[in-house]
Amino acid sequence: MTETEDTPTLCEGDDNDDSDGWDEMEVSGEQTTCLFCPSQFLTIAVALDHCRSEHQFDLLELKTKYNMDCYSFIKMINYIRLHKPDPRIITESWTALWDDDVYLKPGEMEPWLMYDFDDLGSTPSTPHYAIDGKTPISNNIGDLQRQIYELTLQIREKDTLLKNAMQDMAKMREVTKSIVESGDSKNLIPINVASIPVGYDNEYFNSYSHYGIHHEMLSDIVRTTSYRDAILNNKDTFKDKIVLDVGCGTGILSMFAAQAGAAKVYGIDQSDVLYKAMDIVRENNLQDAIHLIRGRIEDTNLPVDKVDIIISEWMGYFLLFEGMLDSFIYSRDNHLSSNGVILPSRCNISIIGISDLDKYNKHISFWNDVYGFSMKCMKNEVVKEPNVETVANEVVITTPSVLVNIDLKTCQTNTVEFSSSFKLIATKTGSVTAFAGYFDTFFDLHNSVSFSTGPHTTRTHWQQTVFYLKTPIEVKEGDTVEGVLKCRRIKKNVRGLQVVITVGQEAQEYLLD
Template identity: 30%
Template sequence: MAKDVSSRSDVDRFFADFDLGPVEQVSSGDFYFNSYSHREAYEELLKDEVHQEAYRTAILANKHLFRDRVVLVVECGLGLAPYLVAEAGAKTVLAQEKNLIGRHIPRIARLNGHDNIVSVLGDIADPDFALPYGLSEVDVIVSEPMGYLLLHESRIRDVIVARDRFLKPGGKMFPSRFTMNLCAVAAPQEHSLWMDFWEDVQGFDFSDPCQRLTMGTPLISAASQLGSDKDHSSEDAWQRSQLTSTPAELFAIDLMTAPPDVTTRPEFLCGEFELFPRPESGLDEEDTDTPDAHWWRADERSCTDLQHRVDALVVWFDVKFDHAHVPVEYSTGPEAPWTLWQQTILRLPPPSFTGTGAPDCRLDASAMLQPGRTLRGRMALRQASADRRDIDIKLSMEDGRGGSINTLSSFGARCEPLKLFTMLIDPVFVRLPVVDIARAELRLHGNDTTSVLRLRLLLERLQCRSSVAAGSIHSACLHDGRAYTFGTGTSGQLGHGVFRDEPRPLLVASLNHRTVAAVACGDRHTLFLCTPGVVFGTGRNTFGQLASDDLRDFPSPRKIDVEVPSSTPIDVRCGGDHSMVLLANGHVVAFGWNAFGQLGIGVSAFGASPVAAVSSPTLVHPPAPGIRFVSVSCGFAHSLFLSDSGRVYSCGMGSHGQLGNNDRSHRWVPTFIPTIDRCTMVSCGGHHSLVLCDPLGEVYAFGSGSTGKLGRGDDMGDSAIPVKVSGQLPPVASVCCGGAHSLVITRYNSALYGFGMGRRGQLGDGQRRSHPLPTGPVASGVQCMAGGGYHTIAALDSGGIIVFGRSTRGQLGLGFVEDVSVPWPLELPVHELHDSVS
C-alpha cells in the first residue's frame, strides 16, 4: 500500500528522509543563474559541434599561450573549456561558476585526471571575491558569454569585470571579439502565417494588438541546413535562398577594450549598415553549406523575374579568437553550419498592416533595393534591465527616396514593444544576383624578369591547343580556335541562341567563322576574345556585365565595343557579375556589377559617390602613373591585378580578407599588396585568392579559409594577409581558384593538385571530402585548368580535356547528372566542326 502523505506533518517527514534542509530563499539574480543548473542547458551547447570545435582549435592550436600559465575560465558551467585548457598545459585552471552546476566540476576534473590543476571559484562579481593561492592576476581569460542575439542571457559583463580585476597587462582573452551582422530576407509565406493566425483564433479576432506584438517581437530561427546530415530545422525554419541582400557588419565588441557597461549603453552597440541587392546565384541550395557560399538562389518556380521581397532582417553574430597566434573564428550566420544560437529574425510589417497607432504609409516598393540602389539603416541594442534576458532593439531604415521604417522592439521578458512602427513600408523587392567562379588561368613558366611577363602571357595562349573556363554551373573550352560551351544556359550564357541547358559540349556556331583566342565564364555570363582583339559576350546582363544599357539577357554572343585608342584587347576575365578586358598597352577596362568597388574604377569617373553598376567599358583607375598590368583575375566581388614588375594589386570586397591588405575593408581602386613581390600569377575565387611567386614557385593564399581552401592544414580561419600554402607541395607553375576550392599545377610533370572543398568531387582524388592541405597529384601533363562553383575542368598537353566534380546541371559535359570524383575525359564534337567546314 502506498504511504499516506496527505497530512502536512507526513509531508514534512517524507521529505525529511532525504535531508534536503529548509526551502532556500533566492534573489532574482540567483534565480537567473540557478535556472542554468540543469543538465539539458549544457547538453545542447556541448552538442553544438561548430562552437565546440572552434574552442578546441583556438586553445589546442595555441598551446604556447596556455603552457605553464594561470588561466581563468569565466562562467564555465559544464563546458569543455577548463579541461581543454588543462590539456594545453596550463599550470592552474580557475573554473569560475556561480550557479549550482559548478559543484560537479571537481568530479569531472578528477575523472579526466585534472583535479590537481582545476579549481572551482564562486561569484566573481562579489566585491569580496579574491583569487585563491595568493594569486592576484591571471595570464589568460577564457569565456563563453554569448547568448541569442549575442546579448540575450549574455554574461559579457561578467567577463569584462574579470578582465578589469584580474587580467595582467598583456594578457589574452579567448575569444577576443564579437561582430554583429545582418542581412535582408524574403518571407512572404511566413509573413502570412505570422499575421493571419491572429485574425481567427478559434473564431475570435485577436489581430489588434497581437499582430503588432508579433511584428515587434524577434524570432529565433535558423536557415534550413540543406544537405546536412543533421536536421535542426523547426516549423520556423526558412531557406537560405530567401536571403535577398549582401550581409553587412553592424558593430564589434572587443573584449580587450570594451567598458563594463558596454551591454547597457546603446552607443557602443550601434551601427549603420548599407544593404546591397544580393546578386542571383547559379548554385543550388543544396550546395550552400559553407561560410563563403554567397550563392543562394531563389527557386525560379516561386519568384517572378528573379525578384524577392524584403519582409524581415536576419541578425547574427560571429565569434573571433583573433588575439591568438593562430586565429580562429566561427559564424552563427545563415551562411555557416547550424549552431545553437541560430539567427534572430526582425520582422517588418506587411503592406496591409495598419494596426492601431501605426499610420498607413504606402510607399513605392520599386524605390528600394533594385540594382544600383541600396537600403541604408541604423540599429542599436542594449540590455534593458537587470534581467539578462531583456534586450531593446532600435531599428531605422531608409531607401534614399522617402521610404523609411522606425521601430523599437523588445526581446525577452518585456515583450510589449514600447513603441511600434512610426512609419510603414511595403515589402521591398530586390533583384537577386551573384556568385563566383574562378577562371581558367594561364601558366607562366621560366624566370621572373619583368620584360618577359607579357610575352609569356601571349606565347602560352599561342602554344595551348585547348583552354578552358568554368562558371558556377556552366563551362567552356577552346579547341583549335573554336569555342564549345555546356551546362546551365537558362540566362543565355552558353551562346547557342536559346535559353536552355546543354548536357554535352556544343559548338558556339555564331563564332565559327572567327578564331577564338580566350574565353571566360562568370556566374551566368560568358566572354569570348576573338582575333584580332574583338570581344563578344553572351548571357546575363542584369548589371551591364555585357556592356549594354539593355539589361536583358542575351542568348547569342554580342560584340562589345572596347573603345581605347591605340590598344588591342589581349585577354578577358569574368567575375560573378562583372567583366574585365586586358589591353596590350597594360591597361584594363571593366564593366558590370560594382557594389563593392570590384571594377577598380574609383568614384571620380562618375562623380562624388560610387556606382553599383556600370554598363559601359570604363578604364580601371591606375594605382600610379606608368604601371602596366599583364594579368587580371575576377572573383565573386573582388579583383586582382598583376603588374609587369611582379607586384599585385587588389580591389573590391574585402570582408573575408580576400584583398590581402591586412584589413577587411572594401577598396574602390587597385591597392598594392606590400607583403608579396616577384609574383607571376594571380587568381580569385569566391572569397579567397591565390598568388604564385617566383623564383621558387611558392603559392600564397588569403581570404576565406573555410573548408581548407587556403591550404594551411588545421587552420581554417580567414586570413587578411598572404600566407604560404603548407604541405609537401613541389614548385608550382600555375594556380587557380574555384568557388570553394583551390588548384595548382606543378613545374615538373605538370601535375595537378587541389585543396579546399571536395565533397562534390571537385578535387578529383576520389574521396569526396575537403582537404586542408594539397592532395594529389590527380593528373599529370596538365596544361591549364579552371575551377567552377563545384567542378573542375583541365586541358592536357596531349590536347585532351578532363573534368570532375559536380555534374547535376551538365557542367561537366558528360551527358549525365551524377557527380564525378576522379578525372574523366571530355569528348568534343570535333567531327561536327570538320563536317561544317567541309
C-alpha cells in the first residue's frame, strides 16, 4: 500500500490521541533530590553538576580517590542519606566513612541508587536511563528501578552465601582427606564449637535473630543489672581499655563498657541481630567508641590482635547448654592480653532435690491414664527431656550440693565433660520427685558482683533445669541422698548435653538437645 492512500501521517494539529509526537508526551520520572540540599532535578546528570558546582562534591574524583565500585557507591549514598554529613566531611576524609555492609541494606526508594556508577568517567554523565536529558517515558520505571536495586542486593547476598558454602565445603574436604589419610575415624566427630564449619552452625545463630529472646534477656533484671554493676562500679578497670564483647547481641554490654570509659569496644555476633545493634549504637551516639562485627569469633579476624578485657554473657541452661563457653575460651586464648581481665571470672553448678507432686503428676504420671488408655511406654522418653522451669522455694526438700567450680581464666573446652558426686541432706520429709540444677556467677573485681539462678533467689530467664525422676525417692528429714552426675557433650550436637544421674542402682539419662 502507499503512504498517501492508507498510512496516516503525524500532523502537528492532529487531535488523535495516538498521534502525539515524542516531544509532547508527558514524563513521569522520579525527581532526584540533591544529596546535600533540598534542590530537585529531573535527571541525575543535572544533580551531579549541581553537586560539583554548589557543594564542591565531585563524584568522579571520589571514585578515583577511594577506588570505588558500584557497591561502594550504594553504601556511600545510604551513608549520606542516613547521617546527612557536610560534603566536606566526605571529600576531606582519607578513609571511606561508609565502609560497612550495614549501608547496603535497602531503605526507601532512592533515585541516586539507579545511576550506572560503573560508567562514570568513561561515558558522558547523563544517566543510562535518560534520553537527551529527559526522564524515562515509562510510567513503571520507578518500580523497575526498585526491582533492579533489590535484585542487585539479593545477588550480592547470594554470592556471599555461595562463597561461604564453598569455603565450608573446602574445609570439609580437608577434614575428610585427613581422616582418610590417617585412618582415624574419631577425627570426624566435632569436639567443640570451633571444629564445626560455620555454615553448619547457622541454626544456632538464627535462633538469636528473633527479637523476643533479646527482650527476655534484657528484661532479666538479675542478669542485666549484675553485668551493669560489675562494669559501671569498676570504671577504673575499664577506663581507656580495649574491650571485646563476645556474642554482643543488641550491644547492651558494649554500651555499658563504653559508658565506663573504655577507649574502644569491639562487639562480635554472627546473628542478624547485629544489624539492629548497629542502629542502637548510632541511636545512642556511641558509634565512635563501639565497633560491631558480624561473624563467629572462631572464624573472624579482629581489627586488633589483643584486648585488655573480654566480657560475654555466654551462659546457657544448666550453665553449659549451647556450648558458648567454647567461644569464650577461644576468645580468651587468642585475643586476651597476658594481664587481661575476663568477665565473668568464675561460675559453679549446683544440684538440689525438690518435691513437687503436682508438677510430677502433670509431666510424668499423666501418661498412666490418657483418656482411659495406658501410655506408660512414653514415660521413659518423657523423663529424658529436662524441663526449664521456675522452682518454688517451698518445694525444695534438700540442701544443695556444688557439682563443679569453673575458673574462667584457666578452664578448657573439656570442662563441659565432668563427673561429680553429690550428697543432699533432706530438710523435710517427703518424696524427691526431681533434681534441679542451677548455677552461680561471680565477677571478681575490686567492687565484686555475683548472682545466682537458684530457686532461693529472684527468678532469672535461665530459671532452673529440672531432671524428673522416673520413680520418686522417699526421704525423711535428715536422710542423705547420695549420687553421681555425669555430664558430656552429645556427639551429634556439640552444643547439646547428655546428663546421667545415678542414685543407688538407678541411672537415668537426660538430653538437653
